[in-house]
Amino acid sequence: MKNKNSRRSFIKNISLATFSALALSGCNSEAFDVFLQQNFKTLSKKEKDRIIKNLEIKYKEKYGKEFHVSDRPALEGTSFGYALDLSRCVGCRRCVYACVKENNQSRDPQIHYIEVLQMEKERGIDFAHSTAQYNPEKVPEKGYFYVPIQCQQCKNPPCVKVCPVRATWQEPDGITVVDYNWCIGCRYCMAACPYGARHFNWGEPNVPNEELNTEVHYLGNRPRMKGVVEKCTFCIQRSREGKYPSCVEICPVGARKFGNLLDPDSEIRYILENKRVLILKQELNTQPRFYYFFGI
């Protein structure tokens, strides 16, 4: 067994070395290191620590700010769930912008993890007749209701299934994350996601320096590069520290609820127990952890 392993890693090293020598013979050693970096999931604690330290240094150089990059793993006994009260949501899009800020999303080209759809009351939940481009003076508009959509953190995520290089996976607490250093940018996951929850960095992402959030998670809101996919992580940098995601905190009408599905006393369990919930596109068997309900 050991033999086989060492042979395997030998082949691995040799081919990596040759290949990278060919591909990058002109680059400096740091870029080279990053280029050779393996899938985050397969790294040892030591390697992770080293990578994170280098990242913090690099961010300092690039943005002139102290970043704190966390790689905090999932807590034992947590499985996150989210519930959104459709009868309260007024469609103000504050969650959209809070999310952009918290998660260092690119402003131009623009990336929004949350898309709020305006739907006609008479039609019910009907995507084909909904619009995301509503712009009245005042919301809510008469005759309409609002359905915000973001990653549903599926228990059976099609995006994970299709990724050719395992650059995206579901963490033990249910959050589906992307390793931005491993994603090749093929966008197969975007074709597979039925909720339009995955977003691509079509160009170099752009965040104003003064608006950077420096409290980041490796698998979450750290600055991204062009050519990779990103998505909502239930604010992994916050939720794993016991805080609410930003969208939950900002919502002016309290339509957003978040908690641990395994904790019998959590608010999310209360909702599942006492309200009647629905999930989007249940026929696709994606089994979302994101529930919609009518609170009033």
Place this chain on the structure above:
Amino acid sequence: MNFFRFITGSIKIIFRGSKTYYTWLIILLLLILWGGFGYSGQLAHGLIKTHMRDSVSWAFYIGNFTFLVGVAAAAVMLVIPAYIYDWKPIKEIVIFGELLAVCSVFMCLSFIMVDIGNPLRFWHMLPLIGTLNFPSSMLSWDFFVLNIYLLLNLFVVTYLLYCIFYKKEYKKSIVLPLVLISIPMAVAIHTTTAFLYNALPGRVFWNSALLAPRFLASAFCSGPAILLILFQILRKTTNFEIKDEAIWKIAELMVYAMFIYLFFTIAELFKEFYSGTENILFWKYLLFGIGDHKEIVPYSWSSIIMGCTAFVLFLIPKTRKNFLTLNIGAVLIYGSVYVEKGIALIIPAFTPDVLGQIYVYTPSMTEIRTAVMIFSIGFLLFTFLSKIAIAIVFENYNIESLNPKIYSK
């Protein structure tokens, strides 16, 4: 050593040619340059230079990829009728079919490379050094079968040409099984590519069991079209002997393929339009446009009109057996399938997107130029390889002609 001389001999060949040959090469080189400068913009600034966006996240590039998989598959499948109907130059048909397959797969892989956001990271897909998501991801399957197919075909043609070059008998025990494997492999690459799309339940437009059969049928329309024309050129310029009957037979087989394709498509359309669920939207977008968004309509109708004209031309024996109308038909069907795969298959699956929003996509200049670049490189490669093959197979270019004394007389 022997192999080395075969290679140097082959390289010498590609520099020898008439004025027309050189003009052709220069045209291709100019196109490569023009396309390459377009592509360099994408390399520098990212895929933002294309018109793809989050709503329509796959488009023209992957469509081209799909089209070329079809060409690669059909080129080799032509060996079956060649064998069944006992067309005389079966060895030559194998050689040119496989050369075409090699070039098409090469172009396929190039289209993947320009479509991914981080081309330098493609090694993440390689087994052992990367983490290939096998067998779960259809893309990893596709990558896998395409590469095997490429190697298989490359090996068989090289081996055949090598033997002829050295005036040796090739070993049937090596070639025959490999050719026999390459035929189901041809079906496999195409089916896997269809499954790539088919396996996404969130994209209703693709989620039909007829997708893979339609793929195969349409490939059998476009792939032989190229060979049909190539065979006629070869027949004129070399001593390649293929009877008129064989060419008409290919055309006849293409009619069957077109008919099957038409039938499958009508079955699909019937199901969608008669049941009239909301899934009809994608077909509506393709055929008539939704509201003011009609940008894609000219593409789909040009494809339909070209396809139907070709079908009629091939169906009527008189026009099928007239080489002028036959060739017009071949070009039309090629164009029809190209537009169908390049645009009509991909774009409606994303419009309206999964949340019902419409983003209108048409290819950007960068995408067109990049595609021109890849096609020109592919044609260049095919020109070189055919040149070598023609010299070796028909012009008796062999190891002895490498000896300058003999050659100079």
